[in-house]
Amino acid sequence: MALTISKAELIGVFLESLAYGVYLMVFNQCMFVLKKRRSRPSDYLVGTAVSLFVLITAHLVIDILRNMEAFTSDEADPNYPTQYYQKFDTWQNYVKSALYVAVTLVSDAFLLYRSFILWGRNYFIATFPFLLFIADIGIGVFWVYTLSLIVPGENVFADALSIRVKTFYSITLVMNVICTSLIAFKILKIQKAVAPFTKGTADQISRLLPIIVESGSAYSALLVVMIGTYTSQSPAMFIFLNSMSPIIGIVFSSVIVRVGLGLSHGDSHQGGTVSSRNVQWVTRASSRPANTPQIYSAPFPEGVQVSLQQTIHTHTDGFPDDVESDTTSPHSEYKSGSFHAM
Incomplete structure (x- = not known):
């Protein structure tokens, strides 16, 4: 059975709901860790965690509303879900896209700031990723605006929206790869520095796990999948698009938990020096x-x-x-x- 856009949207919302359940557990742990800290939690840690929670929750609510409207508004017409998802100039679609762009920008800002702090507030290191972040904001705004220009039945994979969406994902991916590489390199450097003073030899998994978690490399991998499915004009893109928001929340809330527990560098109150x-x-x-x-x-x-x-x-x-x-x-x-x- 061929995968259509309406089926992909339905599957995507189902996976989004499952991922959101996992995200709630991670978010609860994140806030518990920040609350129990003796020192005052960093504003950017709390702000990032709360902002992501509000945006991701709103994104799920909008997706559920869209699904209910698509599959229950006109049950007499079996093709109505397909017709519904071909309409891009609806307020639900505007809000959904704006929320997704906002979730992406908040997570990108957090990753950019962490790499900036981790490298001792080095402005030279952060300049190029910051310029990419500014460009991403502009493209994200154009993405939402372009939705109002699409007419029903227009190919979402071939029109002006497609160019802006792929540009948005590409810039986000490049910025994430740069920041991920900077964070991973710094963590490897730290591990090498402390290795002579640790007892025993840690296995490779225990060395790589914090690098994978803290650098947000899983998010970069998902962006590659998003770009691949969109470029190939596969409806599976909507599955990843819908479930991406809570996955972003899981990835970056896990990073906040590690920073909040003191297991990782990146707290703005500690900067790049010994506290x-x-x-x-x-x-x-x-x-x-x-x-x-x-x-x-x-x-x-x-x-x-x-x-x-x-x-x-x-x-x-x-x-x-x-x-x-x-x-x-x-x-x-x-x-x-x-x-x-x-």
């Missing part, structure tokens, strides 16, 4: 008795923040930001040492 909390903690650790596991300090590349932490068992639930308070607790029991590149 005062970590310095104080290392100072306290150096004054411990001789039988306490020793903590080593070594020079690392500029822009790298390394949190030298003990693995501590306490009677309360703690987060990495709470390490300083945990070390002074009378209920703390010191075990082995560990290193976290932040």
